Amino acid sequence: MMTTNIFDTLGNLPGVGKKTLNNLQTLGLFTQFDLLYYFPYRYDDLQELPLDAVVDGQKVVLKGLVVTDPVVGRFGYRKTRLTFKLKIDHDVIMVSFFNQPWLKKQLELGQEIAVYGKYNEPKQMLTGMKVMATKDQQNELAPIYSVNQHVKQKKITELVNLVLQNFPVLENVVPEFLRVKYHLLNETQIVVGMHRPKTMQISQLALRSAIFREFFLFQMQLQSTVQEASDETGVAKNYDESALTELANLLSFELSQDQKVVVREILADLKNPRVMNRLLQGDVGSGKTVVAVFAIFAVITAGYQAALMVPTEILAQQHYQKISALLGRVGVFVALITGSTSSAEKKQIYAGLKSGAINCVIGTHALIQDQVEFAKLGLIIIDEQHRFGVGQRATLRGKGDHPDVLAMTATPIPRTLALTVYGNMDISIIKTLPQGRLPIKSEWKTSGQLADVFLQMREQLEQGFQIYVVTPLIQESEQLDVENATDIFEKMSTQFGQHNHVALLHGQMKADEKEHIMAQFVAHQIDILVTTSVIEVGVDVQNANMMVIFDADRFGLSQLHQLRGRIGRGETQSYCVFIADPKTKSGKKRMDVVANTTDGFVLAEEDLKLRREGDLFGTKQSGLPEFKVGDVVTNFNTLVEAKKSAKLVLEQDPTLSNPEYQFLKQVLEYKNQDFEG
Ligand code: ADP
Ligand code: MG
Numbered sequence: 261m262m263t264t265n266i267f268d269t270l271g272n273l274p275g276v277g278k279k280t281l282n283n284l285q286t287l288g289l290f291t292q293f294d295l296l297y298y299f300p301y302r303y304d305d306l307q308e309l310p311l312d313a314v315v316d317g318q319k320v321v322l323k324g325l326v327v328t329d330p331v332v333g334r335f336g337y338r339k340t341r342l343t344f345k346l347k348i349d350h351d352v353i354m355v356s357f358f359n360q361p362w363l364k365k366q367l368e369l370g371q372e373i374a375v376y377g378k379y380n381e382p383k384q385m386l387t388g389m390k391v392m393a394t395k396d397q398q399n400e401l402a403p404i405y406s407v408n409q410h411v412k413q414k415k416i417t418e419l420v421n422l423v424l425q426n427f428p429v430l431e432n433v434v435p436e437f438l439r440v441k442y443h444l445l446n447e448t449q450i451v452v453g454m455h456r457p458k459t460m461q462i463s464q465l466a467l468r469s470a471i472f473r474e475f476f477l478f479q480m481q482l483q484s485t486v487q488e489a490s491d492e493t494g495v496a497k498n499y500d501e502s503a504l505t506e507l508a509n510l511l512s513f514e515l516s517q518d519q520k521v522v523v524r525e526i527l528a529d530l531k532n533p534r535v536m537n538r539l540l541q542g543d544v545g546s547g548k549t550v551v552a553v554f555a556i557f558a559v560i561t562a563g564y565q566a567a568l569m570v571p572t573e574i575l576a577q578q579h580y581q582k583i584s585a586l587l588g589r590v591g592v593f594v595a596l597i598t599g600s601t602s603s604a605e606k607k608q609i610y611a612g613l614k615s616g617a618i619n620c621v622i623g624t625h626a627l628i629q630d631q632v633e634f635a636k637l638g639l640i641i642i643d644e645q646h647r648f649g650v651g652q653r654a655t656l657r658g659k660g661d662h663p664d665v666l667a668m669t670a671t672p673i674p675r676t677l678a679l680t681v682y683g684n685m686d687i688s689i690i691k692t693l694p695q696g697r698l699p700i701k702s703e704w705k706t707s708g709q710l711a712d713v714f715l716q717m718r719e720q721l722e723q724g725f726q727i728y729v730v731t732p733l734i735q736e737s738e739q740l741d742v743e744n745a746t747d748i749f750e751k752m753s754t755q756f757g758q759h760n761h762v763a764l765l766h767g768q769m770k771a772d773e774k775e776h777i778m779a780q781f782v783a784h785q786i787d788i789l790v791t792t793s794v795i796e797v798g799v800d801v802q803n804a805n806m807m808v809i810f811d812a813d814r815f816g817l818s819q820l821h822q823l824r825g826r827i828g829r830g831e832t833q834s835y836c837v838f839i840a841d842p843k844t845k846s847g848k849k850r851m852d853v854v855a856n857t858t859d860g861f862v863l864a865e866e867d868l869k870l871r872r873e874g875d876l877f878g879t880k881q882s883g884l885p886e887f888k889v890g891d892v893v894t895n896f897n898t899l900v901e902a903k904k905s906a907k908l909v910l911e912q913d914p915t916l917s918n919p920e921y922q923f924l925k926q927v928l929e930y931k932n933q934d935f936e937g
Contacts, residue, residue: 266293266427267930273422283410284419292423293930296430298416299454299470299889300403303463306376306392307400311348316381321392323374324348330367346375346386357388366391401457409768420455431923434473438905445469471890475902478887481650481928482682483906494535494662497638499527500561503590507557510589511550518690519547523554525688529664530558530639536664539645539682542690543860544670544825545697551690552641553583555666560592560619564638564663568622569656571647573598574778578800579643580622587620597623597632600772606631628655641666651932671822674864677892680899691861700828702836704812704855713808713837714755720835721760721787726804729790730823732811741792742766748810749790760787767792802830812838812854813847817867820854868893 269291271281289295308321330344342357342364355375357363367373377388405416430447432439439446445453445466450473453466504527508515515523522540529536542548556566568583570576576598584594595609595618612618616635621627637660642653645667657663667685678687705713717727729752731745749764756762763786765777781789782801789804807827812820820838828834838855842848853866892899909921916925 266296266430267291267926270295270419273419276419280415286408286410287406292426293927295416295419295423296427296451297888298405298420300405302404303401303457303460304376304389304404305400305460306402308374311351311353314379314381317378319376319378319389321374321376322346322348322353322379322386323372324353326367326369326371326373327352329369330364332361332364346373351384354383354385355388356385360388363391401460401463403455424452424455432920433924433927434469434476435909435920435924438476438909442472442901442905444472447473467889471895472898472902474887474890475895475899476905477927477931478650479903479906480909480924481931483684483910484928493533494664495638496533497530497559497562497564497664499530499558503561504554504558507554507586507590510586513694515550516547516690516692516694518542518692519551522551522688522690525686526551526555526666527558529686530555530562535662536639536666537685538666538688539678539685540666540668540688540690541673541678542668542670543693544822545693545829546690547694548643548668548670548690549579549582552643552666552668553586555639555641556583556620557587557590557592559638559664562638564636565613565616565618565634565660566620566639566641567627567634567637567656567659568620568641568643569627569648570622570624570643573600573624573775574782575643576622576624583620583622592619593617594620594622597621597626599624599626601626625652628652628659632659634659636660637663639664639666641668643668645669646671649931654932670825671818671860671864674861674868677868677896680896680903681892696831697828698831698833699858700824700834700836702824702838702855702858704838704840704851706841707839708841710839713839716835716837717756717788717806717808720806721756724803725806725832726781726784726786726801727788728804728807728826729788730807730809731790731792732814742768745790745792752788752790756788761785762788762790765789765791800829801826805830805832805834806836807834808837808839810839813840813842813851817850817854817863818860821860821863825860 269281270276270284270289271278273292276284284290284295287298289298305319306321308323311322314320314322324346326344327347328345330342332340332342334340340359340361342361344355344367345352346355355377374392375386375388376390376392377386379386403417403420405413407413407416428448430451432447434444434447438444450466450469453462454470457463457466526536526538526540529538540548540551552568556568559566568579570579576596580594580596584596587594593612595612597606597609601609609618609621610631610633613621614633614635621632626632640656640660640663642648642656642665645653646669653665653667657665673681675687678685720727729748731741731748745764745766749762753762763777763780765774769777777786777789780786781804784803804827807824809815809820809823815823824836827836838851840847840851842851854863857863857866890898909916913921916922916928
């Protein structure tokens with residue numbers, strides 16, 4: 261079937277049944293539009309070279325004759341190696357394929373084949389990655405997409421081909437005057453150049469334009485929704501000062517100096533008829549939640565309702581327990597709404613929010629559903645705000661009449677970056693941790709010192725504490741992440757399994773499975789939690805006082821700091837061990853820095869500095885929105901230009917009524933839908 265609408269479901273494509281559709285959704289692919297902009301993260305250069313032109317370690321296609329029978333050998337744990345000899349002109353090399361035993365059936369003695377792989381010159385051996393039929397007229401650059409266990413490379417490639425055929429010409433997102441000004445490719449050139457580049461140079465040109473396009477779209481989204489909020493003024497909330505004093509007296513501690521300052525800043529915003537749009541930054545455990553409670557209570561005393569949205573169910577529950585316990589004592593009615601709230605309960609909550617009987621609601625994405633309506637929503641608070649899309653935040657905001665907005669993040673974002681990305685927000689910072697908190701003792705160890713680390717772990721376990729073991733992040737493959745985590749899990753089970761309960765949590769588990777394991781860890785039914793870096797930000801397990809991070813040099817400094825923030829939340833001494841064998845000088849420097857600095861802002865600045873020197877890490881968990889092709893640090897200048905451009909477009913045509921902007925408008929509407937982010 262030929263489809264005409266780019267926003268149509270992928271289910272309309274031939275060969276995409278219900279199962280494939282579900283699988284594609286695990287990659288965030290719902291529509292043809294999604295697929296068109298699901299760019300490869302790298303390309304394999306399938307150029308065929310003569311053997312004497314190949315250098316050691318190069319990835320290359322070699323063509324020759326199979327001159328020995330392929331044999332499959334086994335080694336290690338569940339691993340296989342298929343080997344045969346390949347004659348290339350006068351040379352004979354060895355070819356090995358790991359863990360692809362089925363290839364044996366495709367190979368025959370005497371057959372001419374082309375193999376793509378990595379060449380080891382001293383050993384005259386090719387580690388094969390792909391067998392190619394020699395007749396195939398291959399595209400010289402093979403796109404490699406990020407996939408998971410449910411969807412194969414080949415499937416994505418096929419489907420992209422189909423969608424490219426369906427839409428040979430695309431409308432533009434970036435207006436022509438900007439494309440001219442910045443020498444950018446048009447939409448069709450970007451999409452074709454990213455998916456099917458003829459040369460590396462073309463892919464790079466396409467990437468340059470794709471990055472601008474991505475930043476521009478983000479800024480358009482941000483600025484058009486922000487304008488909506490700040491154009492018209494909101495309402496002043498006349499809160500009850502004496503009630504706030506009463507709340508302060510109920511706390512078992514005194515607010516820190518920074519907390520007091522921030523509470524004052526927020527109260528001033530609330531009283532001001534201008535809509536509040538404030539970002540509260542503070543390290544994990546710095547006490548942002550208490551600040552949020554003051555803001556919530558203030559608007560309630562002024563006759564309004566408040567909503568707190570958090571990214572995961574566990575976090576929602578934790579916040580709910582803490583906040584309802586405290587606010588319950590001053591007569592506030594707090595409700596919790598998540599994906600697992602029963603429908604009967606949901607109905608009651610919907611009614612209570614609509615009538616105003618419920619003053620404050622805490623929840624996950626469930627909060628942005630249509631059925632959630634408020635009598636008088638005056639404040640929304642978004643925790644770990646970078647985990648939500650611009651559209652999701654806007655939807656929640658739309659449930660009130662210009663409500664004040666407080667966004668919170670545990671990741672210190674260097675000021676210049678924060679201002680560039682979220683230019684229209686005011687920023688508050690909590691720098692100091694509450695008194696009486698013991699700083700985490702951090703150490704860098706090499707993998708040769710693992711025995712020491714085990715000893716230290718055992719000591720903590722014997723005292724009844726729990727431990728996080730974090731396994732490396734392998735950007736290119738979720739599959740490798742999981743294999744790695746599984747290996748380490750097995751190691752831990754061997755070491756500790758006899759006396760302690762060890763569990764594994766990884767990114768490819770279903771959401772409810774993850775929640776379940778986290779809940780078990782919270783309840784201390786698990787002693788050691790081995791996890792890929794998916795530990796939910798903000799989850800508070802005070803009894804977990806040790807963290808061991810494997811291959812720590814694979815993480816960004818801010819990320820390591822963020823991870824470390826999971827511990828050190830109780831009153832006992834906590835320990836963080838970074839295991840890494842960095843080879844470069846800057847790698848060693850980074851480990852030294854993170855082991856010796858506990859100030860998140862210092863680390864964030866240091867991270868930026870090192871990254872500018874070419875030490876690259878993705879923006880994941882950096883507290884900034886995750887971009888697909890752009891990087892806010894390396895492409896900082898592009899971000900600045902895209903921001904200016906979006907502003908210009910909106911100034912000239914605030915409603916985007918110009919026919920040229922029609923597609924841009926559609927894309928913005930599409931991106932504002934709820935399932936995004
Ligand atoms: P965040 O949300 O920034 O991660 P929380 O608000 O959850 O931090 O605070 C972490 C812990 O510190 C909580 O148990 C909280 O009750 C406690 N806490 C917050 N502020 C103070 C303070 N000023 N003095 C002592 N303890 C505090
Ligand atoms: Mg928090």
